[in-house]
Amino acid sequence: MDAAYWTGAQLSTEELHGEQQFVTLLYERLDALREQAEDAVEVTAGQSGTGRQARVERDITVAEQSGRVSSLNAVESGLCFGRIDLADHTTHHIGRIGIRRDDEERTPLLIDWRAPVARPFYLATGFEPMGLRRRRHLTTQGRRVTGLHDEIMDLTDTRRTGYEDPDADAVLLAALNSARTGRMADIVQTIQAEQDRVIRAPYRGVLVVEGGPGTGKTAVALHRAAYLLYAHRERLARRAVLIVGPNPAFLGYIGEVLPSLGETGVLLATTGELFPGVRAVGTDSPAAAEVKGRLAMAKVLAEEVADRQSLPRPTLEIRHEDHGTLVLDRETAAEARQRARETGLPHNLARPTFAFRVIDALTAQLAERIGADPEGGPNLLSPADVVQLGKEVATSREVHAAIESLWPTLTPQRLVADFLAAPWRLDARDAAAVRRSGIRTGADAPIDWTPADVPLLDEAAELLGEDNSAAVAAAALERQEQIAYAQGVLELSYGSRTQEFEDEDESEVLAAHDVIDAERFAERHEEADTRSAAERAAADRTWAFGHIVVDEAQELSAMAWRLLMRRCPSRSMTLVGDPAQTGDAAGCDSWQRILEPYVGTRWELSRLGVNYRTPAEIMEVAAEVRRLTDPLFEPPRSVRSTGTAPLVRAVAPGLMARTAAELVAESAGSAAGSAAGSAEGPSAEGRPGEGRLAVIAPPGLVPALGAELPDASWGGAPDLTRPVVVLDPRQAKGLEFDTVVVVDPEGILDGSPRGANDLYVALTRTTQRLAIVRNAEVPSRLKSASGTGAADAEAPDGA
Numbered sequence: 001m002d003a004a005y006w007t008g009a010q011l012s013t014e015e016l017h018g019e020q021q022f023v024t025l026l027y028e029r030l031d032a033l034r035e036q037a038e039d040a041v042e043v044t045a046g047q048s049g050t051g052r053q054a055r056v057e058r059d060i061t062v063a064e065q066s067g068r069v070s071s072l073n074a075v076e077s078g079l080c081f082g083r084i085d086l087a088d089h090t091t092h093h094i095g096r097i098g099i100r101r102d103d104e105e106r107t108p109l110l111i112d113w114r115a116p117v118a119r120p121f122y123l124a125t126g127f128e129p130m131g132l133r134r135r136r137h138l139t140t141q142g143r144r145v146t147g148l149h150d151e152i153m154d155l156t157d158t159r160r161t162g163y164e165d166p167d168a169d170a171v172l173l174a175a176l177n178s179a180r181t182g183r184m185a186d187i188v189q190t191i192q193a194e195q196d197r198v199i200r201a202p203y204r205g206v207l208v209v210e211g212g213p214g215t216g217k218t219a220v221a222l223h224r225a226a227y228l229l230y231a232h233r234e235r236l237a238r239r240a241v242l243i244v245g246p247n248p249a250f251l252g253y254i255g256e257v258l259p260s261l262g263e264t265g266v267l268l269a270t271t272g273e274l275f276p277g278v279r280a281v282g283t284d285s286p287a288a289a290e291v292k293g294r295l296a297m298a299k300v301l302a303e304e305v306a307d308r309q310s311l312p313r314p315t316l317e318i319r320h321e322d323h324g325t326l327v328l329d330r331e332t333a334a335e336a337r338q339r340a341r342e343t344g345l346p347h348n349l350a351r352p353t354f355a356f357r358v359i360d361a362l363t364a365q366l367a368e369r370i371g372a373d374p375e376g377g378p379n380l381l382s383p384a385d386v387v388q389l390g391k392e393v394a395t396s397r398e399v400h401a402a403i404e405s406l407w408p409t410l411t412p413q414r415l416v417a418d419f420l421a422a423p424w425r426l427d428a429r430d431a432a433a434v435r436r437s438g439i440r441t442g443a444d445a446p447i448d449w450t451p452a453d454v455p456l457l458d459e460a461a462e463l464l465g466e467d468n469s470a471a472v473a474a475a476a477l478e479r480q481e482q483i484a485y486a487q488g489v490l491e492l493s494y495g496s497r498t499q500e501f502e503d504e505d506e507s508e509v510l511a512a513h514d515v516i517d518a519e520r521f522a523e524r525h526e527e528a529d530t531r532s533a534a535e536r537a538a539a540d541r542t543w544a545f546g547h548i549v550v551d552e553a554q555e556l557s558a559m560a561w562r563l564l565m566r567r568c569p570s571r572s573m574t575l576v577g578d579p580a581q582t583g584d585a586a587g588c589d590s591w592q593r594i595l596e597p598y599v600g601t602r603w604e605l606s607r608l609g610v611n612y613r614t615p616a617e618i619m620e621v622a623a624e625v626r627r628l629t630d631p632l633f634e635p636p637r638s639v640r641s642t643g644t645a646p647l648v649r650a651v652a653p654g655l656m657a658r659t660a661a662e663l664v665a666e667s668a669g670s671a672a673g674s675a676a677g678s679a680e681g682p683s684a685e686g687r688p689g690e691g692r693l694a695v696i697a698p699p700g701l702v703p704a705l706g707a708e709l710p711d712a713s714w715g716g717a718p719d720l721t722r723p724v725v726v727l728d729p730r731q732a733k734g735l736e737f738d739t740v741v742v743v744d745p746e747g748i749l750d751g752s753p754r755g756a757n758d759l760y761v762a763l764t765r766t767t768q769r770l771a772i773v774r775n776a777e778v779p780s781r782l783k784s785a786s787g788t789g790a791a792d793a794e795a796p797d798g799a
């Protein structure tokens, strides 16, 4: 029947039914793929093949197929979310991953959102329909299609479905208004055009993405990682992608986004986690972190190393077991040091050169003494005697101790610990900031490393180098043994060759002796590393990543940038941040200054200008903070307004924590109340228990607030999935909540040199409601939060 004769209701039912059938088919296919992968895991794991080769192949298959099962599980929710109808009457469904039919042609059933075919779904507009007649968003709950939203792109097309939505942003707004969970969600269904361009920007080079709060920088960075893994799968699967965030809580917050896009092999880390073997659990004062983050620390550490390459004053006496006292004078040691330095090698790798020179000089001295002809003739020792003497010198414990005292083998930990124990190269104030008491100089005792120590350790590791000659020699030996073993296997296999064998499939027969030599045979039998690239990268300080994404990039110190640049020699990087939110005293406020030493001016800048998080009324208050220092500041445009101005309470300082707790209790009550009357579907007002609230206060007030809010999570590792958390502004960076209570804004403003940035961050964390509890005894520097303006509608307490 012609659609024009159908009533709207019939159309709607038919359309929805059709989509439901399609989605059901997709899930059946997903189930089948998952079953295949699970079966492969089970069958392979149960295989009893013996020998190294069989074991390796089994482990690789199990790892691959288990990864596939995890990816397929992760895309279960919202598998298909869109459809595009093209002018040529073809249609494509768009989803989290690509799925094909199980037919001969492997016909595409669901198009991966990252495929070029899917691009018009994100970019087409009425002005530029990109060949589309219609764009459809599907909303689903579990496997049930719950809604359709159609946009007509070709106005000459008269066909109607009954799901045409006059509000093109309905799906976006529903996503923005949904209650937060304490975990970031992906935005794959509603990526906006300006975001799409960043996500699909070319892979090479450094791309900086700058934008105000809530402009989707984090979301875009994560989707870009997923896109790059799709578009450059082979290279990036091998070299891995690293995503760097400011703290572990933030990484927990964003940790589910990439898996929900089917990507599980990405390493998420803070810079403090990038030195394998070191857990940076300590904390620094802001002053200490700032000093440790300065670029000048690279020079300081280089000088510390040079200092360890010392000279005797004026001579060093070495008592040799058999030959009495040897004397190493300053000139000889200086010459040996010069030679060692001239190698240009890091300290530990240049040490053998130093040691050889010293041993040579001492051997000559000894030969001179022992072989001296009492008659004054030539030395009586033969060359072989001298070689023997050299061996004795080289193996002498005392000689070793002497060399060690002049050119010690150093670990990064020991070098940095010694520096922190006695930072005498720094001026008095900086030294006082970084000095660590309780460290024993020269001892390898464990200390509480801080995140700001990690770039120092990395720098030290570069300066020192790793003397892995023993490991290399051992590996070479093992390889020789493997080749010998392989030779034996090949001879055996040749000897046992039978007629029956010759008739078999040639690959089996040729595999033995005809086509490979012992060396390649040995290679094939080497123990393969079945860890994913991300896992291997996490354990390897010198790993070169295929791409690095840095979120909150403005927070990184100059020393942290040095560390990251070492991990990415290809300089394929995406850096997202907002200099206006820089809180860390060691952080940078100019991209050019950060990047200059590494890529000169060869980097791209993209700006995001729409705030998807913070409602316009709240953004106005936040903008006032920035205008304290920059009167012309314009905030990013908010995509929504809620009609609710921030609530302000001015109270005596001793009542601020109590008042905040009361506001939290009121908020919980009103969320429950409005939930009772709310319509179906997720909303910020949500159901009881839905939504998240954060109290953000200066660090000194956090414990008092924690005491007033016994159910809240707070401290070093707050649980963001709890209904209420108490955070300081630094901890709140990058996060968002349905409701935020900012306590003591003036305290935050004055609390650090970048207090204005911290307050700006605190005020922009909410998706719905903001309350401010301020100290009534200090004048407010924000007009709209002064407790006397329009925002004060709810009458402050206790003022």
Ligand SMILES: Nc1ncnc2c1ncn2[C@@H]1O[C@H](COP(=O)(O)OP(=O)(O)OP(=O)(O)O)[C@@H](O)[C@H]1O
Pocket (backbone or CB within 6 Å): 172, 175, 176, 185, 186, 187, 190, 191, 192, 195, 211, 212, 213, 214, 215, 216, 217, 218, 219, 220, 578, 581, 612, 613, 733, 734, 735, 736, 764
């Ligand atoms: N296209 C989109 N569709 C749906 N939600 C979006 C979209 N873009 C951004 N958002 C949502 O807006 C919120 C803010 O995004 P995000 O945290 O990525 O911003 P940001 O720029 O990193 O913010 P900040 O600098 O304040 O940390 C998130 O909840 C994100 O999911």
